[in-house]
Amino acid sequence: xxxxxxxxxxxxxxxxxxxxxGIVKTFGATRALDGVDLTVREGTVLGLLGPNGAxxxxxxxxxxxxxxxxxxxxxxxxxxxxxxxxQLRRTIGLTGQYASVDExxxxxxxxxxxxxxxxxxxxESKARAGELLERFSLTDAAKRPAKTYSxxxxxxxxxxxxxxxxxxxxxxxxxxxxxxxxxxxxxWDEVQRMVAEGSTVLLTTQYMEEAEQLAHELTVIDRxxxxxxxxxxxxxxxxxGQTLQVRPLRPAELPEMAxxxxxxxxxxxxxxxxxxxxxxxxxxxxxxxxxGVLGTRGFGIAGIDTKLPSLDEVFLAIxxxxxxxxxxxxxxxxxx
Amino acid sequence: MTAATLTPAPxxxxxxxxxxxxxxxxxxxxxxxxxxxxxxxxxxxxxxxxLPIIFTVLFVYVFGGAVSGSQQDYIQYMIPxxxxxxxxxxxxxxxxxxxSDFQTGVMDRFRTLxxxxxxxxxxxxxxxxxxxxVSFTILIxxxxxxxxxxxxxxxxxxxxxxxxxxxxxxxxxISMLVGMSLRSAQAVQGVSMLVVMPLQFGSSIFxxxxxxxxxxxxxxxxxxxxxxxxxxxxxxNGGPLAHSVTVVLVWSVAIxxxxxxxxxxxxRKRT
Numbered sequence: 001x002x003x004x005x006x007x008x009x010x011x012x013x014x015x016x017x018x019x020x021x022g023i024v025k026t027f028g029a030t031r032a033l034d035g036v037d038l039t040v041r042e043g044t045v046l047g048l049l050g051p052n053g054a055x056x057x058x059x060x061x062x063x064x065x066x067x068x069x070x071x072x073x074x075x076x077x078x079x080x081x082x083x084x085x086x087q088l089r090r091t092i093g094l095t096g097q098y099a100s101v102d103e104x105x106x107x108x109x110x111x112x113x114x115x116x117x118x119x120x121x122x123x124e125s126k127a128r129a130g131e132l133l134e135r136f137s138l139t140d141a142a143k144r145p146a147k148t149y150s151x152x153x154x155x156x157x158x159x160x161x162x163x164x165x166x167x168x169x170x171x172x173x174x175x176x177x178x179x180x181x182x183x184x185x186x187x188w189d190e191v192q193r194m195v196a197e198g199s200t201v202l203l204t205t206q207y208m209e210e211a212e213q214l215a216h217e218l219t220v221i222d223r224x225x226x227x228x229x230x231x232x233x234x235x236x237x238x239x240x241g242q243t244l245q246v247r248p249l250r251p252a253e254l255p256e257m258a259x260x261x262x263x264x265x266x267x268x269x270x271x272x273x274x275x276x277x278x279x280x281x282x283x284x285x286x287x288x289x290x291x292g293v294l295g296t297r298g299f300g301i302a303g304i305d306t307k308l309p310s311l312d313e314v315f316l317a318i319x320x321x322x323x324x325x326x327x328x329x330x331x332x333x334x335x336x
Numbered sequence: 337m338t339a340a341t342l343t344p345a346p347x348x349x350x351x352x353x354x355x356x357x358x359x360x361x362x363x364x365x366x367x368x369x370x371x372x373x374x375x376x377x378x379x380x381x382x383x384x385x386x387l388p389i390i391f392t393v394l395f396v397y398v399f400g401g402a403v404s405g406s407q408q409d410y411i412q413y414m415i416p417x418x419x420x421x422x423x424x425x426x427x428x429x430x431x432x433x434x435x436s437d438f439q440t441g442v443m444d445r446f447r448t449l450x451x452x453x454x455x456x457x458x459x460x461x462x463x464x465x466x467x468x469x470v471s472f473t474i475l476i477x478x479x480x481x482x483x484x485x486x487x488x489x490x491x492x493x494x495x496x497x498x499x500x501x502x503x504x505x506x507x508x509x510i511s512m513l514v515g516m517s518l519r520s521a522q523a524v525q526g527v528s529m530l531v532v533m534p535l536q537f538g539s540s541i542f543x544x545x546x547x548x549x550x551x552x553x554x555x556x557x558x559x560x561x562x563x564x565x566x567x568x569x570x571x572x573n574g575g576p577l578a579h580s581v582t583v584v585l586v587w588s589v590a591i592x593x594x595x596x597x598x599x600x601x602x603x604r605k606r607t
Binding site: 064065066086087089090092096100101102103105106109113114116117118119144146158161 | 358361362364365366369372373375376440441442444445446447448449450451471
């Protein structure tokens with residue numbers, strides 16, 4: 001095997017933590033991935049966003065050496081998924097959608113086993129298992145079989161297991177799918193902590209809220225193709241302009257306000273439920289115009305705000321489908 | 337945890353070889369896992385503990401008198417054959433277990449770790465060896481209480497155990513291959529039963545073959561379980577060894593040589 005160029009500047013496609021170029025994977029007649037490009041810069045979190053069946057998990061499986069791509073190249077930590085799978089496996093940690101821990105073994109034994117399989121000595125494995133159990137607040141449950149753990153504890157044990165070998169790149173494949181909101185927040189806190197400590201993360205999710213919380217950049221895929229990529233704010237501006245929201249002093253005046261704006265040539269919508277009047281801003285001077293119209297007609301204004309479209313709106317605009325509900329309410333073990 | 341840089345350390349530049357010590361450590365750690373699973377789920381030992389007892393009681397008292405004239409003679413005849421087939425009976429559970437392992441995420445985790453391709457399967461063999469040895473001990477101990485006599489010696493008895501184990505482990509490879517090839521654990525169990533039943537009863541284990549029709553005799557003659565039963569009988573009761581032992585050795589090695597590489601390849605390819 002030829003040595004990898006080590007000078008940081010001439011490593012080309014190997015310069016980033018994850019570099020994916022033109023990956024294609026078909027299963028029978030289904031084109032699960034159809035020429036996907038993706039880059040995760042070192043020390044950042046890339047949110048890989050897409051509806052169910054978009055190809056997210058297939059991509060993670062390719063990057064974990066579990067599935068071979070039909071075409072394209074992929075490098076993780078500078079290693080080629082096809083030609084250097086062994087080194088690559090030392091570089092990554094994988095946390096799957098379905099917690100991949102041995103249910104019959106205790107939390108401690110699960111972590112100890114992985115330490116030994118990663119060539120830590122018995123002593124090191126023991127120490128590292130203890131350290132991670134402590135960190136993920138599982139010390140009290142360390143000796144109990146994992147099958148007695150709650151959904152959140154299992155997910156935390158799974159995260160701990162993926163971190164035993166101090167991987168440079170972590171894949172989190174829908175880490176909070178099926179968790180209740182409180183448990184989801186626990187997992188988010190852990191991920192944020194790992195990132196603060198320098199981990200590079202590839203996070204797949206179908207929840208906007210999760211991407212917004214955790215990711216620095218986003219890649220949106222749908223039916224095996226990348227449909228958008230960039231920073232979160234960037235994607236929002238790309239999809240739509242700002243929305244002006246006006247909260248009237250007297251909510252009963254909402255219809256009247258909308259009618260007046262309409263007469264002035266401004267399309268406005270209102271919602272009696274939220275008590276807000278919304279205007280899609282299309283030009284720079286429109287904000288002044290709206291406030292001017294409302295002021296001269298003598299409407300009282302309690303509050304005024306402008307906002308970028310939510311990621312949900314962005315997602316809808318890009319994929320034509322709404323994203324999954326942000327607060328999943330299941331808390332049972334998903335069946336494989 | 338400190339931020340790790342992505343520049344590969346010089347030691348990692350070459351494709352890392354795991355080395356014998358590494359392989360042994362991985363298989364050892366995974367075997368420990370398999371044994372701890374048995375400890376956590378003692379019911380998984382029920383077959384190993386109860387099968388020898390049930391088979392012995394059932395066959396000795398139901399068929400013993402009819403087949404051999406006396407239960408005592410039948411014990412000397414049938415128990416060595418049952419010893420040989422114990423591995424086969426237990427092996428079925430390995431494929432079923434492997435199949436359900438794949439339905440949880442645990443196998444994915446193992447397959448993303450830098451361990452040898454065969455480590456997970458070899459650790460199954462190691463744990464199965466322990467289970468088999470427990471079962472052999474119970475079978476021999478229980479039938480000695482009922483009157484089994486080791487007419488040769490301890491070494492020959494060990495030989496019979498070793499031969500049965502060797503053959504049993506070659507069957508475990510088949511069981512694992514089937515376990516990874518079929519979709520559900522139930523299917524694995526069904527297919528295994530379909531193969532095991534005719535093999536077991538179409539042999540000289542439970543009854544001498546000379547009253548069977550010609551076509552069945554031909555089958556039993558080439559059935560490795562007959563050779564294994566004959567070999568174990570000779571090792572426990574005394575008698576000619578060379579032919580039957582050779583046949584068993586050839587079968588065991590041939591089965592392992594064909595199915596072990598297929599199972600390992602299947603393990604890596606399974607998605």
